[in-house]
Amino acid sequence: MTRELGLVLLQVVIVAGGAPLLVGALRTMKARLVGRRGPRVLQPYADLAKLLRKDAVVSTTTSWIFRVTPYVLIASMLVAALIVPLLLARPVLDFAGLVLLMYLFVLGTFFLALAGLDAGSAFGGMGSSREVAVAALAEPTIMVAILALALRAETTNLGGIMARFAEAPQLAANPGHLLAFAALFLVMLAETGRLPVDNPATHLELTMIHEAMVLEYSGHYLALVEWASAMKLFLFMALLANLFFPWGMPAVPTLTALAIGALVFAGKLAVLTAGLAVLETAIAKLRLFRVPEMLAGSFALALLSVLAVFLLP
Amino acid sequence: MTAPLYAIVTGFGLVAGSVGITGVLGLTWTLRVGAIVPLGGLALEMDPLAGLFLALVGFSVAASSCYAVGYVTARRGAGAYVAFALALGVVPLAANAMTFLLAWEVMSLASWALVLDGRDDVPSRRAAWVYAVMTHAGLACLLAGMLLLASHTGTLHFADWRAASPTLPAGLRNAVWFLLAVGFASKAGVIPLHVWLPLAHSAAPSHVSALMSGVMIKLGVYGLLRAGLEWLAPGPAWWGGALLILGALSAVVGILYALVDADLKRLLAFSSIDNVGVILIGVGGALLFVRAEAESLAALALIAALYHTINHAAFKTLLFLGAGAVVHATRTRSMEAYGGLIKRMPWTAACFLAGAVSISALPPLNGFVSEWLTFQALLQSVRVAQPGVSLIFALGTAALALTAGLTAACFVKAFGITFLALPRSDAAEHAHDATVSMRLAMAALAVACVALGLGATVIVPALANVAASVLGAPSEPTHVAALTFSVVGGFASLSPVIVAAGLVAGLVAPVVFLVAAGSPRRARAGETWGCGRIVQTPRMEYTAGAFADPFKRVFRFFYRPVKRIDLEVHPESRFFVRRMEYANPARALFDEWLYRPVLRGMRALAGYAQALQSGNAAAYLGYILAALLALLVLR
Numbered sequence: 001m002t003r004e005l006g007l008v009l010l011q012v013v014i015v016a017g018g019a020p021l022l023v024g025a026l027r028t029m030k031a032r033l034v035g036r037r038g039p040r041v042l043q044p045y046a047d048l049a050k051l052l053r054k055d056a057v058v059s060t061t062t063s064w065i066f067r068v069t070p071y072v073l074i075a076s077m078l079v080a081a082l083i084v085p086l087l088l089a090r091p092v093l094d095f096a097g098l099v100l101l102m103y104l105f106v107l108g109t110f111f112l113a114l115a116g117l118d119a120g121s122a123f124g125g126m127g128s129s130r131e132v133a134v135a136a137l138a139e140p141t142i143m144v145a146i147l148a149l150a151l152r153a154e155t156t157n158l159g160g161i162m163a164r165f166a167e168a169p170q171l172a173a174n175p176g177h178l179l180a181f182a183a184l185f186l187v188m189l190a191e192t193g194r195l196p197v198d199n200p201a202t203h204l205e206l207t208m209i210h211e212a213m214v215l216e217y218s219g220h221y222l223a224l225v226e227w228a229s230a231m232k233l234f235l236f237m238a239l240l241a242n243l244f245f246p247w248g249m250p251a252v253p254t255l256t257a258l259a260i261g262a263l264v265f266a267g268k269l270a271v272l273t274a275g276l277a278v279l280e281t282a283i284a285k286l287r288l289f290r291v292p293e294m295l296a297g298s299f300a301l302a303l304l305s306v307l308a309v310f311l312l313p
Numbered sequence: 314m315t316a317p318l319y320a321i322v323t324g325f326g327l328v329a330g331s332v333g334i335t336g337v338l339g340l341t342w343t344l345r346v347g348a349i350v351p352l353g354g355l356a357l358e359m360d361p362l363a364g365l366f367l368a369l370v371g372f373s374v375a376a377s378s379c380y381a382v383g384y385v386t387a388r389r390g391a392g393a394y395v396a397f398a399l400a401l402g403v404v405p406l407a408a409n410a411m412t413f414l415l416a417w418e419v420m421s422l423a424s425w426a427l428v429l430d431g432r433d434d435v436p437s438r439r440a441a442w443v444y445a446v447m448t449h450a451g452l453a454c455l456l457a458g459m460l461l462l463a464s465h466t467g468t469l470h471f472a473d474w475r476a477a478s479p480t481l482p483a484g485l486r487n488a489v490w491f492l493l494a495v496g497f498a499s500k501a502g503v504i505p506l507h508v509w510l511p512l513a514h515s516a517a518p519s520h521v522s523a524l525m526s527g528v529m530i531k532l533g534v535y536g537l538l539r540a541g542l543e544w545l546a547p548g549p550a551w552w553g554g555a556l557l558i559l560g561a562l563s564a565v566v567g568i569l570y571a572l573v574d575a576d577l578k579r580l581l582a583f584s585s586i587d588n589v590g591v592i593l594i595g596v597g598g599a600l601l602f603v604r605a606e607a608e609s610l611a612a613l614a615l616i617a618a619l620y621h622t623i624n625h626a627a628f629k630t631l632l633f634l635g636a637g638a639v640v641h642a643t644r645t646r647s648m649e650a651y652g653g654l655i656k657r658m659p660w661t662a663a664c665f666l667a668g669a670v671s672i673s674a675l676p677p678l679n680g681f682v683s684e685w686l687t688f689q690a691l692l693q694s695v696r697v698a699q700p701g702v703s704l705i706f707a708l709g710t711a712a713l714a715l716t717a718g719l720t721a722a723c724f725v726k727a728f729g730i731t732f733l734a735l736p737r738s739d740a741a742e743h744a745h746d747a748t749v750s751m752r753l754a755m756a757a758l759a760v761a762c763v764a765l766g767l768g769a770t771v772i773v774p775a776l777a778n779v780a781a782s783v784l785g786a787p788s789e790p791t792h793v794a795a796l797t798f799s800v801v802g803g804f805a806s807l808s809p810v811i812v813a814a815g816l817v818a819g820l821v822a823p824v825v826f827l828v829a830a831g832s833p834r835r836a837r838a839g840e841t842w843g844c845g846r847i848v849q850t851p852r853m854e855y856t857a858g859a860f861a862d863p864f865k866r867v868f869r870f871f872y873r874p875v876k877r878i879d880l881e882v883h884p885e886s887r888f889f890v891r892r893m894e895y896a897n898p899a900r901a902l903f904d905e906w907l908y909r910p911v912l913r914g915m916r917a918l919a920g921y922a923q924a925l926q927s928g929n930a931a932a933y934l935g936y937i938l939a940a941l942l943a944l945l946v947l948r
Contacts, residue, residue, distance in 0.1 A: 075819025095806035120734030125855020133863035136718030143714030
């Protein structure tokens with residue numbers, strides 16, 4: 001029991017504590033790639049601390065939805081943190097599955113989109129409308145990619161999938177599996193508001209999605225919203241890293257195993273983050289109405305991955 | 314005043330619901346009264362499936378009637394309402410064709426009268442007319458199918474049909490299935506037989522819309538289940554495949570139309586088409602699995618479909634009642650005139666939000682559990698080793714996922730535009746909250762949405778019993794251990810209670826953290842930031858039309874929107890616009906491409922038939938003689 005509780009706390013601490021670091025590392029890498037020095041890697045922690053100390057300004061137009069949403073966001077990400085296996089080859093919740101994980105992300109998006117409408121400004125409505133459009137169009141890709149994974153692992157429980165890949169690591173090198181990775185990677189770009197779908201560094205009205213939606217937030221509310229966004233990115237990256245490159249994850253929770261698992265996990269995340277930084281530096285933002293084409297492409301990849309199950313046993 | 318009447322109906326609804334639950338739990342009985350009805354007499358039979366639908370009818374009627382106590386002020390419609398409620402309860406219990414068809418027709422006629430609601434304006438008359446035509450076309454199909462089956466089996470009793478079904482010749486089986494499926498599907502609002510549904514459900518008073526969407530269309534699903542899995546079982550694979558594909562089509566098309574509609578009640582009606590589609594995906598999957606001899610998977614798909622049927626009854630009834638309160642308070646159905654109602658109608662807003670979260674399948678409420686089950690049934694199609702079947706299931710999965718995403722978007726719009734931001738009209742500005750009985754009904758349904766989600770570990774085994782009785786084969790599709798239930802073969806598992814507990818803990822955690830971190834957590838009141846303009850007005854808000862615009866662009870090939878701009882400019886210069894009207898409606902493809910050509914053809918045929926209609930009585934007698942002679946010769 002204490003061990004289980006310890007693992008729950010460990011997962012939560014890693015996700016909540018590590019998420020700003022991931023964002024900071026990504027920003028620094030992107031700055032270096034374009035020849036700037038950029039902010040410190042630890043800058044996001046300083047930003048959060050600053051926001052937590054400030055008073056919030058809340059529009060009189062808003063209702064309780066606006067004030068509750070940051071907490072709902074954090075709650076959905078914390079439960080999601082218990083579902084994605086980080087260090088060990090099994091999640092903390094034994095029933096945790098991919099379908100539940102995706103719906104927890106939708107829960108956050110749903111409330112954030114409502115909060116965007118709550119202040120009654122055109123920016124918020126625009127951001128909400130675009131965010132739900134992108135999220136809705138990403139949904140088929142996610143489910144078909146899950147189908148491809150479930151067909152190989154014969155379960156949608158993450159623990160089961162991990163166990164299956166631990167038994168037969170060659171499964172992860174299957175081309176069909178890599179197609180599913182590519183599909184989910186594209187979806188991650190859309191879901192977490194990265195280039196080429198959304199630009200997290202801009203506040204230019206016409207290009208904004210996520211930033212437009214959270215424009216009205218300030219103070220500790222903004223801190224929670226930004227933190228939750230960072231956690232979503234962290235969870236998606238961790239999911240991709242551990243689902244598609246499942247090597248080096250210990251199965252039993254001993255201290256040495258956890259230490260090795262932590263090192264391997266940090267290494268995998270660092271590689272993925274570097275890849276994301278290079279990608280974001282190399283490409284330009286897509287026009288909003290070209291995004292569906294990109295998502296259709298990711299859907300095609302996911303469907304091919306399903307077909308590959310039948311063609312490439 | 315009709316309030317006491319509705320209160321009595323509420324009580325009867327609760328009793329009927331409880332009786333239904335005893336049926337689900339296995340208490341079966343039959344009731345036969347020979348003399349009342351010709352051709353077999355009135356015959357009622359309770360079995361687990363009938364009990365499930367009776368419970369659905371009973372509790373929905375109770376909620377709607379409780380709402381009506383404080384909602385309906387006119388005397389008109391009370392009789393039709395009672396007849397409607399009674400017929401709804403008799404349909405699932407009917408044990409022979411005569412009882413079934415009579416109850417079915419009373420249900421249709423009573424709801425038709427309620428749709429018309431004594432009004433005489435063109436839209437109401439059109440809605441009632443389209444509904445009357447479609448429902449009777451459906452009834453004609455049902456009559457033909459049932460008489461065909463009765464003439465072959467020589468009996469009108471459903472139990473005898475079930476016993477005789479293995480001996481049916483393939484051609485007759487397919488013909489009867491086609492007729493019954495068309496009849497039931499038109500009642501369920503399956504695309505492309507849905508045209509009556511958005512018209513009728515939005516025209517009826519809201520407590521009736523709630524029953525029509527929550528329960529009446531489910532009786533179409535009930536008929537499909539009886540026909541496909543009992544009266545005509547075992548059917549060929551194409552039945553299940555067709556139902557799954559039509560279900561997927563209904564789900565996607567229904568939600569696409571809901572997404573761009575700015576009429577709150579019509580939006581909900583379109584969303585009912587979507588949800589019937591989701592249910593039919595499960596039913597079609599069950600038929601396909603039966604055919605592939607995967608009993609436990611068939612049971613799983615059926616459980617998913619039945620669970621979603623119950624859930625949809627709960628949240629759609631809730632949403633229609635909420636919409637009724639909003640329409641009552643603002644006197645318009647157009648969402649463009651709403652806004653800011655969360656401050657003026659806090660009760661309605663909170664209940665509507667619970668319904669919106671449920672229908673968007675967000676954990677841990679009920680919609681999530683049934684959609685999760687449907688996904689698990691579809692994802693396991695790999696166990697049926699047929700590429701063609703797997704492809705149908707993969708497409709079903711993708712369609713269901715797209716539907717889920719679009720539903721969340723649609724209900725962000727429905728709740729956000731209606732209840733949030735500033736009121737867009739005077740009526741919304743001065744809106745008042747619902748009366749006590751209306752609040753009570755909505756709150757009870759909101760609690761039901763939560764309970765149906767958290768109680769999954771109790772409900773799933775009960776539904777497994779129902780599925781076993783329908784499929785006639787005991788199997789163990791699910792396994793319940795403590796607070797977690799897992800589906801066949803340990804493929805996946807879920808514990809709504811633990812997820813809910815985790816979410817509650819997750820809501821508390823940031824509060825604790827903020828206190829520990831010494832955050833002042835102070836908020837100043839300010840104005841919405843607006844690029845330096847002086848005062849915020851509702852005209853700066855996003856509208857329902859604007860919110861749906863990205864979808865209208867992405868799915869342009871489907872909506873085929875027409876853009877109409879009406880400009881009135883200053884005579885001196887066209888750059889000074891005095892008045893501008895802009896409309897960008899989506900076109901109803903099924904009306905234009907399917908119904909109009911069919912109607913045109915029928916009108917042409919009717920033109921030819923007119924030649925026979927001379928108005929001469931002797932000629933008519935001649936026709937009758939000719940028909941009699943022809944029958945004698947053919948005999």
